Amino acid sequence: MTDSYKLPGKDGYFTTSDGVKLHYVRKGIGEPLIIIPGWAGSAYSFYYNIDDLSQKFSVYILESRAHGESEAVEHGYRLSRIAKDAREFFLSINVKKAHWMGHSMGCSVLWMYIDLFGQDSIDHLILVDQPPFLLGNPENTEAEIKEHGGQRIDLWQIYNAFQHSWEEGLKVFSRFFDLELSNKYENHDREEILARAFACHKTHRILGKLLLDHLTQDWRDIIPRITVPTLYITGDVSHATNLDSSIWIVDAIGDCKWIRFSSEEYGTHSMMINAPEKFNREVIKFLTES
Incomplete structure (x- = not known):
């Protein structure tokens, strides 16, 4: 029996320099577009995008270690290693x-990539719904924390919860972030894709370690150094970004176009699943016209 939700494109595998087998999906011809899904996200995060994007580009969706169909090993769960994996895949x-696109933590991977390897290999950059710094400094005011998209987080509480189980980890995570990856609508297909995109129950322990590293990173010294044409995409009802932090990023990057998804447009953290028509249209327009 065939799977009606099978990902479009061809599966491929790439082995990193430290021996980890990473899965990717490829479709299309033309200029390469490499997509890095977010924390705990798989290639299914872009299920509704790969067909349209592959009409113009050679699309590669690279699943990070312990994500999707990629191998889950016991080492390498820090953004520096994930960025090196992306570099080795690119080579x-x-x-x-x-062209490079990152969603959520995928943006952080690209910011780390820029810090380590520069921007010579980046034609256009697409950043989807990630603030510059998630960890709220106790000495900062609420306004200062809001400006960089932070939260007053108990890091070890989140980490320890994910060591116990995926369900407990999400429960604690939601205490600090208003976690709603989809809006209410009558579309069971999209609910199924969302579930597949974040089906990481078996790797909760090591993903908790990666999340700890992710939450502590501060990118406010890297973002203003971005010189390539950049598209920044945010959702107005996302748990990850807010208006102040989005304005900060757009102002910090010299050549940056900002696309917002409203609540009526299902502008959650996963707008590429909730509103793929607009998402695909804006990405193609940016890459072909800028």
Whole structure:
């Protein structure tokens, strides 16, 4: 029996320099577009996007270690290693430059990539719904924390919860973030895709370790150094970003276009699933016209 929700494109595998087998999905011809899903996200995060995007580009969706179909090992769960994995994958496809897109923690991976490897391999950059710094400093005012998208987080409470179980981890995570990845609508297909995109129950322990590293990173020194054409996409009802932090990022990047998804447009953290028509249209327009 065939799976009606099978991902479009061809499966591929790439082995990193430290011996980890990473899964990716590829479809299309043309200029390469490499997509890095967010924390706990798989290639299914872009299930509704790969067909449209592959009409114009050679799309690669790379699943990080312990994500999706990629191998889950006991080492390498820090953003520096994930960024190195992305670099090694880029070198393996033998192109001079690529368009790069990151969602959520995928943006952090790209910011780390820029810090480590520069921007020579980046043609256009697409950042989807990630603030510059998630961890609220106890000495900061509420306004200062809001400006960089932070929260007053108990890091070890979140980490320890994910060591116990995926369900407990999400429960504690939701105490600090208003976690709502989808709006209420009559579309069972999209609910199924969302579930597949974040089906990480078996890797909760090691993903908790990666989340700890992710939450402590401060990108406010890296973002103003971005010089490539950039598209920043946010959702007005996302748990990850807010208006103040989004304005900060757009102002910090010299060449940056900002696309907002309203509540009526299902502008959650996963707008590429909730509103794929607008998402695909804006991405293609940015990459072909800028």
